[in-house]
Amino acid sequence: MISCTEFIPAYSDLFRFLEKRDGKESVIRFWHYLSDYFLGNLQETVKKEGIQGCWTYWSRTLSEEAADFKMELDTQKGIFKGVLRRCPSKGRLLKLKHFKAYPDYCGHCDVLYRRVLEPLGYDFYLDMSECDRATCRFYILRKGDRKPGPKPDVGTSRKKKPGVRTKPRA
Amino acid sequence: MAHKTMSCKASDHEYLHKDFHGALSAGIEYLHTHYGEQAVRDYLREFTRKYYAPLRRAIRQRGLAALKVHFETMYTRERARFRVRLTRDELVISVAACPAITHMKSHGYPVARLFHETTRTVNEALCEGTPFKAELAEYDPETGRSVQRFFRRSR
Numbered sequence: 001m002i003s004c005t006e007f008i009p010a011y012s013d014l015f016r017f018l019e020k021r022d023g024k025e026s027v028i029r030f031w032h033y034l035s036d037y038f039l040g041n042l043q044e045t046v047k048k049e050g051i052q053g054c055w056t057y058w059s060r061t062l063s064e065e066a067a068d069f070k071m072e073l074d075t076q077k078g079i080f081k082g083v084l085r086r087c088p089s090k091g092r093l094l095k096l097k098h099f100k101a102y103p104d105y106c107g108h109c110d111v112l113y114r115r116v117l118e119p120l121g122y123d124f125y126l127d128m129s130e131c132d133r134a135t136c137r138f139y140i141l142r143k144g145d146r147k148p149g150p151k152p153d154v155g156t157s158r159k160k161k162p163g164v165r166t167k168p169r170a
Numbered sequence: 171m172a173h174k175t176m177s178c179k180a181s182d183h184e185y186l187h188k189d190f191h192g193a194l195s196a197g198i199e200y201l202h203t204h205y206g207e208q209a210v211r212d213y214l215r216e217f218t219r220k221y222y223a224p225l226r227r228a229i230r231q232r233g234l235a236a237l238k239v240h241f242e243t244m245y246t247r248e249r250a251r252f253r254v255r256l257t258r259d260e261l262v263i264s265v266a267a268c269p270a271i272t273h274m275k276s277h278g279y280p281v282a283r284l285f286h287e288t289t290r291t292v293n294e295a296l297c298e299g300t301p302f303k304a305e306l307a308e309y310d311p312e313t314g315r316s317v318q319r320f321f322r323r324s325r
Contacts, residue, residue: 001289021209064187
């Protein structure tokens with residue numbers, strides 16, 4: 001048996017195995033399969049409870065995964081926001097000195113959750129810009145509640161050093 | 171309640187998310203269906219050789235005592251009922267019910283047809299390059315009850 005506490009490296013290596021066999025496309029196909037056949041509990045919970053279902057689902061899974069996280073739910077605005085200050089899965093992979101994680105390990109979250117939530121009427125935004133530090137933020141919003149315009153600020157960008165410009169002046 | 175927040179530190183909870191057994195099972199079934207039985211064994215063997223490299227090194231250095239510690243730690247953490255018997259040349263682990271299968275069955279996750287390979291292939295791969303061999307002496311696919319035996323290879 002592989003302990004559930006050692007699942008993450010096994011999962012990461014399954015992505016690597018599939019990619020080596022059949023390319024990145026095969027990894028994406030597997031993520032679709034997993035989303036369809038394994039995330040039924042998220043789908044059912046959100047169908048039944050609406051945006052509150054996101055709270056129900058992630059409060060259990062992130063607690064069982066001993067994550068360092070913050071969640072925020074606003075049922076009136078139809079917004080759920082999760083901040084993983086230290087993703088337990090990526091954090092574990094980063095700690096392993098003898099084991100190389102699949103480079104796009106975090107990509108599975110974007111594919112799996114989006115595929116469940118979008119057909120249920122929610123937008124899913126995931127910021128993976130700090131994945132290399134096991135930090136990410138996701139934002140789920142009831143479709144139609146968002147006004148047209150730029151993507152919501154999910155509080156993702158690293159703080160800029162004072163005086164450092166990201167764009168050259170015209 | 172219209173607005174609520176929750177903040178947790180890693181130390182607030184124990185790391186034990188048993189639904190991961192269901193995800194591994196789904197992965198095994200997917201590989202089996204799309205790539206065949208041998209792919210399941212190849213994947214598990216490759217993973218074991220890489221991820222458990224420190225354990226395999228410990229087996230070469232300290233023998234079956236290293237494996238005993240590994241299994242005791244794992245099955246205790248997973249709250250399994252198990253017995254371990256270690257002699258100079260043999261380690262026998264008797265597990266009353268596989269905690270992964272117990273969890274999957276009680277939560278409605280399908281158990282992959284080749285789920286037992288997570289025991290058999292993994293144990294065999296753990297022993298590669300060591301003086302020991304692994305044998306899945308008994309296995310009940312319904313409950314995952316098993317007798318796992320590790321013994322010294324004949325010279």
